[in-house]
Amino acid sequence: MSSNHLYLVDGSGYIFRAYHRLPPLTNRHGTPAGAVFGFTTMLWKLVDELHKADGPTHLAVILDASSKTFRNEMYDQYKAHRPPPPEDLVPQFPLIRDAVRAFSVPCIEELGLEADDIIACYAEAALAQGWQVTIVSSDKDLMQLIRPGLDLLDTMNNRRLGAEHVLEKFGVEPERLGDVLALMGDSVDNVPGVPGIGPKTASQLIQQFGDLDTVLASTDAITKPKLKQSLIDHADNARLSRELVRLKCDAPLPEPLDDLALKGLPPEPLRAFLEDMGFKSLLAKVGGTSTGGPTVLALAPTGQEAPPPPPKLDAVPFNHKDYETVVDEEALDRWIAEGFKCGRIAVDTETDSTDPVRARLVGVSLATAPGKACYIPLAHIGDGLLSETPKQIAKTTAIAKLKPLLEDPSILKIGQNIKYDMVVLAGEGIQVAPYDDTMLLSYDLDAGLGGHGMDDLAQRHLDHACIEFKTVCGTGKAQITFDKVTLDRATEYAAEDADVTLRLWQTLKGRLAREGATRVYELVDRPLVPVLARMETAGIKVDREELARLSAEFAGEASRLEAEIHKEAGGPFTVGSPKQLGDVLFDRMGLKGGRKGKSGVYSTDVNEMERLAGEGVTIARMVLDWRQLTKLRSTYTEALQEQINPKTGRVHTSFSMAVAQTGRLSSTDPNLQNIPIRTEQGRRIRDAFVAEPGKVILSADYSQIELRLAAHMADVPALKEAFAKGEDIHSLTAQEVFGEVTRDTRARAKTINFSILYGISAFGLANRLEVPRAEAQAMIDRYFARFPGINHYIAATLAEVREKGFTTTLFGRKTHLPWIRSSKQGERQSAERQAINAPIQGTSADIIKRAMLRMEPALAAAGLADVRMLLQVHDELVFELAPDQVEAASVVIREVMAGACEPYVSLSVPLGVEIGTGSSWGAAH
Structure with a gap:
């Protein structure tokens, strides 16, 4: 056996651990660097600890080069639902590669292969030469490689994983x-x-039959009818899945094994990297003979060492065993009395569903001081048929006792995403008020600097890792609802939530005034919470039959298009396969301009297909239409039917207040913000959103609000005058830029008007208008010459952001853009484009939120209290009301929306509001 020992570090796992572990720091260039700092310290610690043990002779860090690999050629939906990495993490990827190289350690990645495949290739090559191999990861896919001479090192739990771990966890050998x-x-x-098969069943099948092929060939021996039929129906998916999870072990090595030899840690490359990044606390560790793990210190936003922190409010250690499980009235009375005495209390609910409208209240947690928290179980039922129902206070009794506390106007209730808890508790007859929301406090202080979920905030501000939901309730098929969790475990999890929420409030609330975020929090975001809660509870009616009819129609049209595509291509192929489509277009049909990636597959993304369609290639347009139809069907006409609440017959979307960086609301389950409206088929989705019998839908939409705000904020007299006179702004732009108004010039002017506000380049505009780049640049130059205020606004905004690191709306909402100072052109330009639009789009978001806040009181004052506001989608509000209320309600709605800024902001342009009504949302347009 060779004495060589190869360590292969799964770099992606390190990156995301580092990102979520540290706050959103920036380096001395203004680029986000929290993940870089964390990754550097983790790699340093690993190298140091391995050196002190029987460390490696060879070491490499393996990274993913791109999101598309050979698996996407096999199955175009592979990893299709994975969200993109956080915006502030993207510019850190190249810096992390620099960090690895600074340690004089190879950093290996390869287009077309995942990091797991590269690791497998090196592992096989090293084992073939008699080397020992250790993979630094706990990823289940990599566990397939475990065998004599190869193990996994789980640095999170400081343990080595061998075949016995796989056998214990999955019931089979690696x-x-x-x-x-x-x-x-x-x-x-x-x-x-295979649907219906979880880890336990899969393990039993492989133990019984030996391998996948034998399982699929032995369905006659399976006695469970549903399991047998599922295996028969989904055999092809099972075989496809086997290839998707199979690691590629035979690709050429990007670098020879011998080049991975550890040759010490030369200080100069590391010193240069740390100096460039401004990591002074790490830089102090370079030199001499010390290679110990560095002490992690926080970085100031400028990249300088942070000043001494203020006294920590969360100094009380987290001790989950100190949390109390409240199961009798005497204890509950004591906690309620403590809440009244403190004048503020953190509150959180536990339920059996993430949908607050459908959720059943399982328990309530409270916290009165750091480390002092309790859980009040109300509906736990045990975790099995034979288990006893645990002792709990009667739900009606507990609710009656909690109601005075949670509704008392002198007691502040503190929650994390408290809107969810408000909806749940409203279902129990409790109207929570007054309140603070730590998620919104973070969002209004630090938008653009990281996530605002509890786990992120606890790591960032309290240096605390919260108990994960999956460790309490499990995952996948084995997941249980919270009412089945044992009371001791439920208390640790739920009381911690309340404890963390209170500590976060203590940390964040005091920053509002110091950092100028009070106005946007108090006048826009915080008061909007109950308004959105009522809208979510109201929901909107959906016509299931219309959805089913549309779904069948889209399926038929997609099938017809697929046949036409096959005819145009000269034979059948899988239209949804990028590889097959590329081969058909550029090999079989001989179309020009095909671009192959490093994996040898032609690009068939939307940009490539639109290029071909623009050149008159019929099959490209048909493929685009086919893709849209299949997406409409899967995302909307089919999915929406599943999201109809069986009790209400309505869908109840959840409005997210702290996702979009600029302040805009987003929505999920279903996402109503992204229903396509540019095509006829997309617009027809809205026809399925209908009014209740005897009611109509009213849509009120701000007209060109971002252009109006640009005219005001950039102080452009010609545009302000045009809006004041009610003129067509796109025709005005066409006249100013092109010297004439035709259908073509107006359309181009419209594109220019909106593109300029998004900081578009000449290259981008050229692509949109399908003109040469020089011509697009000339249009931009003429636009700025006619409207110099826009150019001045852009220059002033960029200068301010480069100085401060954030943009500000008219209401004071900040959007942090730390990578605006990046030395990398692509990152810097992306931040600049966001900086140009963020004040305008953010102000637009603030305005419609202000309108929503005022709407219900204004309608009630006009005797229209039963007019219900149902949806907010971008610049539009959707209502449900009786037909005889339309005229009066339209007056109130238009007045509220037009005057939403006042009195805090006075605009020099009027806000136009367009109103339409109909039996459906689509008809209201």
Whole structure:
């Protein structure tokens, strides 16, 4: 056996651990660097600890080069549902590669291969030469590689994983793990698997039959009818899944094994990197003979060492055993009395669903001081048929006792995303008020600097890792609802939530005034919470039959298009396969301009297909239409039917207040913000959103609000005058830029008007208008010559952001853009484009929120209290009302929306509001 020992570090795992571990720091260039700092310290610690043990002779860090690999050629939906990485993490990827190289350690990645495949290739090559191999990861896919001479090192839990771990966790040996993974699938990577088969069943099948092929060939021996039929129906998906989870072990090595030899840690490259990044606390560790793990210190936003922190309000250690489980009235009375005495209390609810309208209240947690928290179980039922129902206070009794506390106007209730708790508690007859929301406090202080969920905030501000929901309730098929969790475990999890929320409030609330965020928090975001809660509870009626009819129509049209595509292509192929489509277009049909990636597959993304369609290639336009129809069907006409609440017959979207960086609301389950309206088929989706019998839908939409705000904020007299006179702004722009108004010039002017506000380049405008770049630049130059105020606004905004690091709306909402100072052109230009639009789009978001705040009182004052506001989508509000209320309500709605800024902001342009009504949302347009 060779004395060589190769360590392969799964770099992606390190990156995301580092990102979520540290606050959103920036380096001395203004680029986000929290993940870089964390990754550097983690790699340093690993190298140091391995050196002190029987460390490696060879070491490499393996990274993913791109999101598209050969697996996407096999299955175009592979990893299709994975969200993109956080915006502030993207510019850190190249810096992390620099960090690895600064340690004089190879940093290896390869287009077309995932990091797991590269690791597998190196592992096989090293084992073939008799080397020992350790993979620094706990990823289940990599566990397939475990065998004599190869183990995994789980640095999170400081343990080594061998075949016995796989056997204990999955019930099979590592060489058969791939068959288990294929049967159970993977929702994160979108590996289909076989529906209804979870880890336990998959393991039992492989133990019984030996391998996947034998399982699929032995369905006659399976006695459970549903399991048998599922295996028969989804055999092809199982085989596909087996190939998707199979690691590629035979690709050429990007660098020879011998080049991975550790040759010490030369100080100069590391010193230069740390100096460039401004990591002074790490720089102090370079030199001499010390290679110990560095002490992690916070960085100031300028990249300088942070000043001494203020006294920590969260100095009380987290001790989950100190939390109390409240199961009798005497204890509950004591906690309620403590809440009244303190004058403020953190509150959180536990339920059996993430949908607050459908959720059943399972328990309530309270916290009165750091470390002092309790959980009040109300509906726990035990975790099995034979388990006893645990002792709890009667739900009606507890609700009656909690109601005075949670509704008392002198007691502040503190929540994290308290809107959810408001909806749940309203279902129990409790109207929570007054309140603070730590999620919104963070959002209004630090938008653009990281996530605002509890886990992120606890890591960033309290240096605390919260108990994960999955560790309490499990995952996948084995997941249980919270009412089945044992009371001791439920108390640790739920009381911690309340404890963390209170500590976050103590940390964040005092910053509002110091950092100028009080106005946007108190006048826009915080008071909007109950308004949105009522809208979510109201929901909107959906016509299931219309959705089913549209779904069938889209399926038929997609099938017809597929046949036409096959005819145009000269034979059948899988239209949804990028590889097959590329081969058909550029090999079989001989179309020009095809671009192959490093994996050898032609690009068939939307830009490529639109290029071909613009050149008159019929099949490209048909493929685009086919893709849209299949997406409309899967995302809307089919999915919406599943999201109809069986009790109300309505869909109840959840409005998210702290996702979009500029202050805009977003929505989920279903996402109503992204229903396409530019095509006829997309617009018809809205026809399925209908009024209740005897009611109508009213849509009120701000007209060109961002252009109006640009005219005001940039002080452009010609545009302000045109809006004041009610003139067509796009025709005015066409006249100013092109010297004439025709259908073509007006359309181009419209594109220019909106593109300028998004900081578009000449290259981008040229692509949109399909003109040469020089011509697009000439249009931009003429636009700025006619409207110099816009150019001045852009220059002044960029200068301010480069100085302060954030933009500000007219209401004081900040959007942080730290990478505006990046030395990398692509990152810097992306931040500049966001900086140009953020004040305008953010002010627009603030205005419609202000309108929503005033709407219900104004309608009630006009005797129209039963007019219900149902939806907010971009610049539009949607209402449900009786037909005889339309005239009076339209007056109130238009007046409220037009005057939403006042009295805090006075605009020099009028806000136009367009109103329409109909039996459906679509008809109201």
